[in-house]
Amino acid sequence: MAQYTPPLRDLQFVLHELLDVSSEFKQMPAHADIDADTINAVLEEGGKFAAEVLFPLNISGDAEGCKLDKVTHEVTPPTGFKEAYAKYVEGGWPALSCDPEYGGQGLPHTVNQCFYEMLNSANQAWTMYPGLSHGAYECLHAHGTEDQKRLYLTKLVSGEWTGTMCLTEPHCGTDLGLLRTKAEPQADGTYKITGQKIFISAGEHNLAENIVHLVLARLPDAPAGSKGISLFIVPKFHIKADGSLGERNAIHCGALEHKMGIHGNATCQMILDGAVGTLVGQPHKGLAAMFVMMNAARLGVGNQSLGLTEVAYQNAVAYAKDRIQMRSLTGPKSPDKPADSIIVHPDVRKMLLTARAFAEGGRALAVYTVVQLDKELSHPDEDVRKEAADEVALLTPIIKAFLTDNGWLATSHCMQVFGGHGYIHEWGMEQYVRDARINMIYEGTNTVQSLDLLGRKILGDNGKKLKAFGKKIAEFVEEEGVREDMQEFINPLADLGDKVTKLTTELGMKAFGNADEVGGAAVDYLRVVGHLTFAYLFARMAKIALDKQNSGDPFYTAKLHTIRFYFAKLLPETASLIRTARAGVAPLMAMDEALF
Structure with a gap:
């Protein structure tokens, strides 16, 4: 029943x-020969892989889930996943944006992200x-020793091995300064690592012959808090001097988490019982190294929700055109049928256009950022x-939080379009809602992203x-503000830019007197700034669509309709968000804990 068509035309737009992007890449020696035809050809093939190999496994994989053998501690992913991974490796997809020195194809990260949007939809x-x-590749590429790079990167690039990041423990999630996993130095320069990690995505599976775990732990002399965390490579199988695999390391999956969504991915409780690891970077400096992986993951999680938004929208549109129910309020639109398609109803269109605008705005922001x-x-x-x-740095928390919040709203709207059928598993819609919900939580909850944006990236x-980003907006407003046909986009963009400046100043002044004011306003504030980024990019897209609307290509007409919907129906949300952000922290903190 479910369907997916890679959005190649909008990606190309x-x-x-x-x-x-071709002009941008010409300024970078490593990518100077990457032209539009090359990018389009790669993404066309990537779209085929997503739609033809991965998408057919989505609903079945969700229903089957992963299985743990409690004796061997081995995890088997759903049927077809291993074969799909073999095709992924055979096609050279793991190497797309990796360093040619380690077997990579050296394409820009921009191309890889567009490919991954389609994989996430599928x-x-x-x-x-x-x-x-x-993420494991990026972390080791930036912080690994030459020996570590030689040993691990080629295998990660080829896809022969996969990677994880092992951060969270039962008693600590976001506050990694509380972690207790211990690393004991050994005479041979390795470390024996003991502890328990939870919520480890892809922590155990049989898709690849080895798994490279990046584990945060404490050395015996580690200072308390986040300044006492070190990072270690802990492979699933020991690696011999010649690069071949040895015996199993003392790290295993103790249990699988029973989750609301993403059932096809093995989310593991990992037990380390004297597992042998090697130090990455300097002692007690592991968090900085791990943030390379975490920041990549935050961009990736935003991309996950972008993918879900797109595929949910596509299926909701197809259903709304096919499903007949009631008549249009202005009279029958299909008099030859017993009822009209539900796409004639204004609120159905509002839900569809909300998802479409969130997909197209999110795509523009995600690709802009990766460029x-x-x-x-x-x-x-x-x-x-x-x-x-x-x-x-500024846009990363916005992509993670704004796009995942939007993905939750969009998938919920698209499920609503299906009515009762949306609640039924085989239609696929309720899975998108369940899968989308985790994206607001992991890799730093969206509240943490909001605090990072307002407290660290802006007030910090x-x-x-x-201001630097605002300068780009101001220059665009000045350049295009003289066009009469751009006023409906330029005026609200300029107005919101002024309001964000004033709100930021006001919150900064409040924070001097009470740091909790940042916490009270941060979530609303991030959503306001998220809309500012969307409004800027949508206004730029409107200029292109206006210039080409008479080209005969209906793509530009549809783009203008979507942009107008965004400015009329979604951007006004910022008014209430600014008001609640200004309401301050008092209504949140005034009540005594005992009264809750």
Whole structure:
């Protein structure tokens, strides 16, 4: 019943018409020969893999789930997952954006992210197995020794091995300063690591021959708190001097979590009982190294919800066009039928357009940000790299929180379009809702992302990063504000930019007197700034669509309709958010704990 078509036309619009990525890549020696035809060809093939190999396994994988053998501690993913992973490796997909020195294809991260949007639409639970490997690769590429890179990166790049990150423990989640896992130094320079980790996605499986666990633990002399955390590589199987695999390491899956969603991914409780590991980076500096992986994961989680938003929208539209029920309030639209298709009803269209706008706005923001990431990593100009790094830092918590909040709303709306059928498993819609819900929680809850945005990324540098982004918006407003046909987009964009500036100043002043004011306003504030990024990118898209609306291509007409809906029906949410952010922390903290 469910269906998925890769959104190649909109991806091409964002990549080539909105962002002109080929011109951007020409400024980066590593990517100077990457043109639009190359990008399009890669994504077309990637879309086929997503739609033809992964998507058919989504509903069945959710129903079957993973199985743990409590004797051997081995986990078997759902039927077909291992074969799909073999095809993924055979196609060279793990190497897409990796360093050629380690067998990678050296394509921009932008291409890989667009590919992963399609994988997430097709099957989020499966995509998490190889997806986590990218974070492990980035972490070791940035902080590993030459020996560690030689030993691990080639295998991660090829897909022969996969990776995980082992952070959370039963008594601590976000507050990693509380973790207790111990690392005891050994005479041969290795460490024996003992402890328990929970919620470890893809922690145990049979898709690849080895799993590279990146584990946070404490050395015996570690200071208390987050400044006493070290990072270790703990492979599932020991690795011999010649690179072949030895015996099983003392790390295993003790239990599988019974979850609301993403049933096809093995979320494991991992037991380390003197497992042998090697130190990554400097002692007690592990959190900084792990943040390379965590920040990559936060962008990836936003991409997960973008994928779910797109596929939920596609299925809801198809159903709304086919399902007949009642008549249009303005008279029959299909008089030859006993009832009209439900797509004639205004509120059904509101739900569909909400999902569509969140998908198209989220896609633009996600690709815009990863282009900045490519600049940060590959541009020859140090000033450009620094500016891009600041922008990525600013936008990362927005992508993680705003896109996942939107994904939860969008999938819920799309399930609602199906009525009672949306609640039934075989239609696939309730799975998207369940899968979308985790994305607001893991890799730092959305409240944590909001605190990071307002407290660290904005107030922490006196608004420097936000002002730099605001300058781009102001320049666009000045350039396009003279166009009469752009007023419906430019005026609300400029107005929201002014309001964000005032709100930020006001919250900063309040925070000087009471730091809890940041906590009281942060979630609303992030959503306001999220809308500012959407409004900016939608206004830029509107300019392109207006210039090409008479081209005969209905794509631009549809784009304008979606943008107008966004500005009329979704952007006004910012008014209430600004009001609640300004309401302060008193209504939240005034009541005594005993009265709860």
